[in-house]
Amino acid sequence: MLKYFTSGESHGEALVAFLSGLPAGLEVSLNFVNHELWRRQQGYGRGGRMKIERDTARLLSGVRHGKTIASPIAVLIENRDWKNWQEQLPVESGDPELHKRVASPRPGHADLAGALKYNFPEARYVLERASARETTARVAMGALAKLLLRELGIEVLSHVVAVGGARVRHEVPWEQIVASCAREEVLLNCADSEAEAQMKAEVDKVLRTGDSVGGVFEVVAHNVPPGLGTYAQWDERLDAQLAAAIMSLQAVKAVELGAGVTAAYSPGSAVHDEIGYEGGSGFTQFSRAHNNAGGIEGGVSNGQEVRIRGYLKPISTLRRPLQSVDFATRKPVKAAYERSDVCVVPAAGVAGEAMVALTLARSVLEKFGGDSMTETCRNFHGYLEQLKKF
Numbered sequence: 001m002l003k004y005f006t007s008g009e010s011h012g013e014a015l016v017a018f019l020s021g022l023p024a025g026l027e028v029s030l031n032f033v034n035h036e037l038w039r040r041q042q043g044y045g046r047g048g049r050m051k052i053e054r055d056t057a058r059l060l061s062g063v064r065h066g067k068t069i070a071s072p073i074a075v076l077i078e079n080r081d082w083k084n085w086q087e088q089l090p091v092e093s094g095d096p097e098l099h100k101r102v103a104s105p106r107p108g109h110a111d112l113a114g115a116l117k118y119n120f121p122e123a124r125y126v127l128e129r130a131s132a133r134e135t136t137a138r139v140a141m142g143a144l145a146k147l148l149l150r151e152l153g154i155e156v157l158s159h160v161v162a163v164g165g166a167r168v169r170h171e172v173p174w175e176q177i178v179a180s181c182a183r184e185e186v187l188l189n190c191a192d193s194e195a196e197a198q199m200k201a202e203v204d205k206v207l208r209t210g211d212s213v214g215g216v217f218e219v220v221a222h223n224v225p226p227g228l229g230t231y232a233q234w235d236e237r238l239d240a241q242l243a244a245a246i247m248s249l250q251a252v253k254a255v256e257l258g259a260g261v262t263a264a265y266s267p268g269s270a271v272h273d274e275i276g277y278e279g280g281s282g283f284t285q286f287s288r289a290h291n292n293a294g295g296i297e298g299g300v301s302n303g304q305e306v307r308i309r310g311y312l313k314p315i316s317t318l319r320r321p322l323q324s325v326d327f328a329t330r331k332p333v334k335a336a337y338e339r340s341d342v343c344v345v346p347a348a349g350v351a352g353e354a355m356v357a358l359t360l361a362r363s364v365l366e367k368f369g370g371d372s373m374t375e376t377c378r379n380f381h382g383y384l385e386q387l388k389k390f
């Protein structure tokens with residue numbers, strides 16, 4: 001069973017990720033993990049923080065001589081900004097005069113709900129953990145999950161479908177997503193250059209006006225065999241697990257599988273992917289006319305690409321802050337402002353990839369098991385043979 005969790009505060013010393021359950025003998029490339037971290041930091045509309053941080057992972061345990069050894073893996077990513085926060089956010093009590101309060105809760109953040117829940121007089125501790133800086137740890141673990149999936153031929157990437165009102169209206173083929181993700185200069189990770197220019201204009205507009213913008217990313221898992229997940233129990237459905245994984249990302253407010261949203265407004269004849277029997281997905285000869293289902297039917301992967309979208313609300317921190325109330329005086333004030341991104345859709349896509357990779361890796365290990373990569377791969381390929389003979 002693949003288990004994972006993260007620890008760390010936005011301005012604390014470091015983020016730590018724990019991942020256990022990977023089979024022994026999986027080759028781990030630290031360069032790959034760091035490249036994934038770099039990808040999470042890119043995108044037009046990021047704030048000053050990303051200029052300070054250049055995230056690099058330290059593997060503390062579970063990997064020796066370049067391979068997993070089946071013990072839990074701990075990954076540490078330092079916060080370079082910590083040097084500026086040691087007195088404001090010390091582990092010991094420190095000097096209260098130097099602590100940095102978040103005096104008024106920011107609408108759209110966890111500030112007020114978190115302070116009420118944990119009985120904090122102000123929102124500093126809430127902000128520190130609710131912040132999406134935490135996705136750095138998820139991306140590090142997701143990179144390890146991607147390495148496992150890669151051994152089985154499964155790849156996971158993302159692209160940006162919308163920023164504000166600018167959007168791509170057609171399905172983007174896998175090869176174009178690969179090309180977009182391979183770019184060394186990341187603007188908005190949109191595979192359509194015309195739409196990308198319009199997206200940049202959306203970001204420029206909010207940069208000018210002190211506002212913020214949201215959007216939509218799509219994560220695509222390529223070469224996923226049929227048979228992951230099950231309709232047999234509600235919580236074992238792959239669509240449910242993926243939706244939870246994407247929805248767990250900060251600022252994601254809706255999730256769509258395949259053409260899910262437009263499907264709700266369309267007749268069945270225009271939605272369901274007709275079945276044929278030639279030139280199939282590669283796993284079998286069964287073919288589909290299109291992929292409106294997003295690669296999952298009845299909670300089970302069907303051999304098509306898994307396509308899942310995350311819808312992001314606009315960033316909550318505004319340079320021209322919204323109305324709020326001072327925690328101490330209860331008087332109306334403008335919400336606290338702290339350095340912020342104005343658009344994070346490409347970065348959220350990279351975090352989405354991590355969540356999809358972790359979810360698929362867990363599903364793969366549940367189906368195929370294996371304490372070593374030799375065993376996992378043998379079981380996996382035995383199943384592929386079974387599919388070919390179906």
Ligand SMILES: Cc1cc2nc3c(=O)[nH]c(=O)nc-3n(C[C@H](O)[C@H](O)[C@H](O)COP(=O)(O)O)c2cc1C
Nearest residue numbers: 109110130131132250251316317340341344347348
């Ligand atoms: C990659 C990423 C980076 C983010 N950066 C910021 C940011 O700089 N400023 C901000 O106000 N919100 C940012 N957010 C969104 C907030 O973390 C999020 O809206 C907030 O924690 C409240 O959680 P909720 O939107 O899920 O309710 C970011 C989200 C993601 C996915």
